[in-house]
Amino acid sequence: MFYREVGQFKSTYAADMAVFPIRQDRIGILVLLAIAVVVLPLVSNDFVLTSILIPGLIFTLAAIGLNILTGYAGQISLGTGAFMGVGAYAAYKLANAFPEVNLLVWILCSGVFSAGIGVIFGLPSLRIKGLYLAVTTLAAQFFLEWCFVRMGWLTDYSSSGAIEAVRRTLFGLSISGPEADPLTRYFVVLGLVVFLTWITSNLVHGRIGRTWMMVRDMDIAAELMGVRLLPAKLLAFAVSSYLAGVAGAMMVFFWLGAAEPSAFGITLSFQVLFMVIIGGLGSLLGSWLGAAFIWALPVVIKFAPGLVGIDVPSARVEHVNSMIVGALIIFFLIVEPHGLARLWAVTKQKLRVWPFPW
Numbered sequence: 482m483f484y485r486e487v488g489q490f491k492s493t494y495a496a497d498m499a500v501f502p503i504r505q506d507r508i509g510i511l512v513l514l515a516i517a518v519v520v521l522p523l524v525s526n527d528f529v530l531t532s533i534l535i536p537g538l539i540f541t542l543a544a545i546g547l548n549i550l551t552g553y554a555g556q557i558s559l560g561t562g563a564f565m566g567v568g569a570y571a572a573y574k575l576a577n578a579f580p581e582v583n584l585l586v587w588i589l590c591s592g593v594f595s596a597g598i599g600v601i602f603g604l605p606s607l608r609i610k611g612l613y614l615a616v617t618t619l620a621a622q623f624f625l626e627w628c629f630v631r632m633g634w635l636t637d638y639s640s641s642g643a644i645e646a647v648r649r650t651l652f653g654l655s656i657s658g659p660e661a662d663p664l665t666r667y668f669v670v671l672g673l674v675v676f677l678t679w680i681t682s683n684l685v686h687g688r689i690g691r692t693w694m695m696v697r698d699m700d701i702a703a704e705l706m707g708v709r710l711l712p713a714k715l716l717a718f719a720v721s722s723y724l725a726g727v728a729g730a731m732m733v734f735f736w737l738g739a740a741e742p743s744a745f746g747i748t749l750s751f752q753v754l755f756m757v758i759i760g761g762l763g764s765l766l767g768s769w770l771g772a773a774f775i776w777a778l779p780v781v782i783k784f785a786p787g788l789v790g791i792d793v794p795s796a797r798v799e800h801v802n803s804m805i806v807g808a809l810i811i812f813f814l815i816v817e818p819h820g821l822a823r824l825w826a827v828t829k830q831k832l833r834v835w836p837f838p839w
Contacts, residue, residue, distance in 0.1 A: 484832040500686055517671060522664055530663040531736070537776045538667075538674045539731050544756040544768035545681055546724030551754075552762035553685055554717035555697030556606055560618040561725050561753045563625035566745030567595040568726025569733045570635045573644040576734075577637065584649035584657055588673070588730045595726025596719040598625070603718030607711045610700075622747055629742035645739040657734045666735045673731065677724060682765055684720065693717055694763070725753075758810055761820030770821040778802055 484505050491497040501507045525534060547561050572591035576584055602621040606614055629635060636644055648658030655661040656669050684690055692713050695703035704710050733740045752775065760771020779802045786793050793801075813820050 484829065484835075486833065498686075500682060514675070518668075522667065527663045530667050533777060533780060535663070535667055535670050535736050536732075537773055538670045539728050539736060540753065540756060540776055541769050541772040542674050542677060542731070543725050543728035543753045544760065544772045545678060545765060546721045546728065547753050548757050548760075548762065548765070548768045549681065549685070549693075549724065550717050550721035551757060552764065552767075553690060553697060554693040554714060554721075555610075555700075556603070556714060556717060557611065557615040558618040558721070559615050559747070559750050559754070560602065560622040560625070562745045562747060562749030563622040564595045564599055564722045564725040565729025565732065565749065566625060566629055566742070567598050567722075568592055568729035569740060569745070570629065570644060571595065571726065572730035572734065573647075574635065574637075576647045576649070580647070583651065584647070584734065585651065585669070585673070588727060588734065591730040592723035592726035595729070596723040599718040599722025599725075600715050603715050606714045606718070619747075622750055626742060626746060629745065641741075643739050643741045644733060646734040646737075649734075659738065661735075670731055670735050673727070677727065678765060678769075681720070681724070685765065689716065697763075755806055755810060759806070759813055759820050761822030762818065764819065764822035766825065767820050767822030770825070774821065775806065778805065 484503075486503045489502075489504055491502070496502070501510065521534065522530075543561060543565060546564075547558060550556050550558050568591040571594040572587050575582075575587040575590060579587070598621075602618060605617050609617065630642065633639075633642075636642055646657045648660065649656060651669070654665050656665055685693070692703070692708055695706070695708055696710060696713050696717075700710055703713075729745065732744075737744065756771035756775045757768065758771070759774060760769070761767025779798055782801050782805075783793055783795070783798045817823050
């Protein structure tokens with residue numbers, strides 16, 4: 482009875498086309514932001530921050546990037562992990578080359594290099610689609626992995642072949658490096674992810690987003706209606722790769738602290754793809770829900786049985802997690818292709834008429 486739009490009149494086109502037209506939705510977003518900014522830092526220890534919240538936010542941004550390409554533009558990609566690696570190596574090189582510039586500037590700029598690589602590998606999308614495009618992006622994944630291993634210049638010829646987070650500060654607080662406090666890193670990551678989600682939301686709810694969805698639904702019809710397919714598809718590859726690159730840079734500087742080329746392997750690409758499938762294709766909310774679910778599931782499997790005195794070995798946690806994720810992927814692909822986001826939309830629709838469904 483509390484989720485109603487009765488009496489909420491729209492007097493302008495902007496109000497009618499708002500992303501959150503119902504007042505309760507806007508209040509809910511503000512409540513969630515307040516929880517993320519105030520409540521979670523108070524109740525979370527360093528383990529929760531570094532093992533759940535920070536990586537969960539980073540993978541949310543990566544899932545949003547893949548959802549732009551696959552969910553909104555209909556272009557299948559299996560190279561998200563490699564594009565995240567491009568952003569990580571670009572941020573590492575820029576931070577070392579220009580230490581006087583704020584690290585956040587290079588984190589945001591690193592996505593530009595990833596976007597450029599994404600556009601290059603997105604060129605075949607005008608001629609091929611479906612499985613053939615997936616194979617092309619898979620080739621990009623393996624080629625870029627090879628570059629990370631063989632090109633010593635990317636790591637400044639480090640003997641270990643790994644890149645490490647440089648020590649940087651913001652307003653006198655360490656945000657990167659061994660001295661960086663997990664809470665500080667959490668606020669930086671939260672701010673970047675929320676800001677880029679807001680930018681992406683404006684894109685997908687505007688003319689560009691409608692163009693992508695036209696290409697996804699039927700590219701031939703979209704071309705006949707005046708849509709230029711190549712710029713539309715390449716823009717989707719650029720935006721997707723940019724977000725993935727920023728996520729990769731944050732993964733090294735704000736979470737792992739150091740990374741080898743294997744950290745950006747095909748396993749990472751599939752992990753982000755699973756987040757998008759379970760969360761929901763063509764939905765920003767689905768990217769948040771899918772990333773939160775996939776990343777929090779192993780923690781729940783590990784610690785929930787402990788509440789009743791059952792100890793679950795770490796190896797078994799990994800096996801159970803793989804089985805649950807696999808079963809859910811099959812379930813959502815068959816029963817509800819739009820994932821958790823669609824289930825939430827159905828729940829909201831039922832709440833709008835409850836308890837009078839007629």
